[in-house]
Amino acid sequence: MGEASQLTPKEDQMAAAADGTVGKALDVLEQVSGFGRPVRFSEVLSQSDLPKPTLYRFMQTLTNQRMLEYDPDRQTYAPGTRLVRLAHSAWSQSSLAQVAGDHLHALSEATGETVHLAKLDHAHVLYLDKRNAAQPVEMYSQAGKIGPAYCTGVGKVMLAFLPEDSAEVVMAQQSFHRYTEATLTSPSALRAEFxxxxxxxxxxxxxxxxxxxxxxxxxILTEGHRLLGALSVTSTTDRTNLAGLEKQADRLKSTARAIATEAQAWSFPDHMTLKQTGP
Amino acid sequence: MGEASQLTPKEDQMAAAADGTVGKALDVLEQVSGFGRPVRFSEVLSQSDLPKPTLYRFMQTLTNQRMLEYDPDRQTYAPGTRLVRLAHSAWSQSSLAQVAGDHLHALSEATGETVHLAKLDHAHVLYLDKRNAAQPVEMYSQAGKIGPAYCTGVGKVMLAFLPEDSAEVVMAQQSFHRYTEATLTSPSALRAEFxxxxxxxxxxxxxxxxxxxxxxxxxILTEGHRLLGALSVTSTTDRTNLAGLEKQADRLKSTARAIATEAQAWSFPDHMTLKQTGP
DNA sequence: GGTCCGAGTTCCAATATTTGAAACTTGGTT
DNA sequence: AACCAAGTTTCAAATATTGGAACTCGGACC
Known part of the structure; x- marks a missing residue:
């Protein structure tokens, strides 16, 4: 059992609770990945409650499967590139990310600010895309990054539009670190905003x-009020204030509505032959 | 078995084939991902040789684990966003990708062309990063995307610098589709270039x-001549020719050397704050 | 050079998990 | 109402996982 790991909020007792061998193997993968750096077998062992041979076999299997990668020079394991390939596939199949692209671009052009697309993953906010007014698309520099749910715009908005019991579950998993003076540091403070x-x-x-x-x-909500994700426009207090941002509310709402509609209508046009391109 | 297998000896035909339950589960994941679009359970079933309840349970488990995502509206499965999160972690831990970033940028600035960073994954070329010049080439490739090994610059170069037996294994897995007049369509044609x-x-x-x-x-080779990846500069016949590109050879080589050195020296200066940014 | 030590690896019988034929449920169609 | 296909559950048999213990390997320290 690990002690305080670096950024993980309260470890979810039931969620990670292994279903079967596959679940345990994925826990190991998650653990290695959670180190945030290549690790030795023994490092993982000391943080894991699995017996040595069991953990060893899992790591072998995962390495065979290229979910982990072993560096023979340093004798360390790191998450494998098969994940990058699979994630590319996941991302390009996510109707939300695909459909939203143009809208995000338009929004960042119109506002001159940075625009984020996010969804809820586990108990975190997971960023699916980001557009800077000036810069072109960056792939994994931002997509795939996670952030806290309790102190980001997208996070709070998604919580507010989640079914109440689900929201409570997610909030119970937050770590409520006080990043700034203004950080809301309790479920009740959050609940009051909803x-x-x-x-x-x-x-x-x-x-x-x-x-x-x-x-x-x-x-971003479906017609059936199912939560798909969230959209935000970010700025700084140097450039504007809340009232200034509020002027974008209608534009944001209609963009979100458009994205939701398209995402639901998206019947996967096969024009994206996922055939390989590039030199 | 149990031989020291550095780079997939010969088991590769059945590569994905079973290592135990975990392997089978990952096969299912790969299969779903391979569809390239959200799929129904029965579609996967008809393409799988697993019995119905077995496949069903695997897909349930994977969905529980968020490796798959189920769309209740359409009753389809797609690769899950947990993969995107894990891939972000994998990518940001890849010493190659991390270390290369600045070099790629410099290279694309200096040459005014598009620069790719790739490595070998399974039998494919997997693109880790890409930098566009000001005037981007008409083409679509990004991190996580895969391409063929036998008809890309990075692919052929990596094959040439792989141990001979490994290269043969990889070549045996190529499909050798003739994309253009110039495509090399056989192992022997490739071998002749090495x-x-x-x-x-x-x-x-x-x-x-x-x-x-x-x-x-x-x-990109370690001092011990282990293959880490490859680097390329792409252009069009409108703008230049092979002789023109060849002028970049020395710059490319020294960049590759620098990347290799840094990647090996990279002992993880704990830039690992992983501080979440963005609203 | 020998001995000790810890990291990594293999063995194998006990055990918990996976397995899949068959039966059942659900929702839509004739 | 009867039918069909897709999805879900059941449960004993078959199998894979498990982990204590023993082993190997390479380096550190007399």
Missing amino acids: PGIRENGYGFDREEHEPGIICIAVP | PGIRENGYGFDREEHEPGIICIAVP
Whole structure:
């Protein structure tokens, strides 16, 4: 059992709770990945509650399967590149990410600010895409990155539009680190914001995660009110303020609606022959 | 078995084939991902040789583990976003990708062309990074994307610098589709290029994959001559020719050497704060 | 040179898990 | 109402996983 690991919120007792051998193997993968750097077998062993031969076999299997990669020079394991390939496939099949691309671009052009597309993963916010007004697309520099749910615009908005019991479960898993003065550090503080967010249809990040950084976020909902993700426009207190961001609310909402509609209608046009291209 | 297998000896035909339950589960994941679009359970079933309940349980497990995602509206499965998260971790831990970033940028600035970083994954070329010049080439490739090994600059160069038996194994797995007039469509045609590539230390793509697209590529090798990946500069026949690209050979080689050195020296200066950014 | 030590690896019988034929449920169609 | 296909559950038999213990290997330290 690990002690305080670096960024993981409360380790979810039931979620990671292995279903079967596959679950345990994936736990090992997650653990290696969680180190954030290549690790020796013994390092993983000391953090794992699996017996030595069992862990050893899992790591062998995962390495065989290229989910882990072994560096023979350093004798370390790191998450394997098969993951990168699979993730590319996952990302390009995500109707949300695919459909949203153009909308994000348009939004960042129109506002001149950075735009994020995110969804809820486990108990974290997972960023699916990001557009800077000036810069072109960056792939995994930002896509795939995770952030806290309780102190980001997208996170709070998604919580507010989640079924109440689900939201409670997610909130129970937050670590509530106080990043700034403004960070909300309890479920009740969060809960208090929800009615307002639900009524307006948007929410703010009031420098709750980083000083000087503010944002406005809206949920992306299906017609059946199922939560698909969220959208945000970020700026700094140097350039604008909450009232300024609020002016973008309608544009954000209609973009989110458009994305939701297209994502649902998206019947996978086969024009993306996932055949290989490039030199 | 149990021989020291450095790079997939011969088991590779059945490569994905079973290592135990975990292997089978990952096969299922790969299969779903291979569809390239969300799929129904029965579609997977008809393409799998697993019995119905077995496949069913695997897909349940994978869904529980968020390696797959189930769309209740459409009743389809697609690769899950947990993969995107894990891949982000894999990518950011890949010393190659991390270390190469600045070099790629410099190279694309200096040459004004598109630069690719790739490694060998299974029998494919897997692109780890790409930098566009100001005027990007008409082409689509990004991190996580795979391409053929036998008709790309990076692929051929990597094959040439692989131990002979490994190269043969990889070549035996190529499909040798004739993309263009110039495509090499047999192991022997490939083999004939290797001595030249090894002697020069670089290789070309002579419009073998896409008409009008040419490139020069060099391998990235450790001091112990272990193959880490490859690097390429791509252009079009409109803008230059092979002789023109060849002028970049020395710059490419020294960049590759620098990347290799840094990648090996990279002892993980704990830049691992993993601090989450973005609202 | 020998001995000790810890990391990594293999063995193998006890045990818990996976397995899949068959039966059942669900939702849509004739 | 009867039918069919897709998806889900059951349960004993078959099999894979498990982990204590013993072994190998290479380096550190007398």
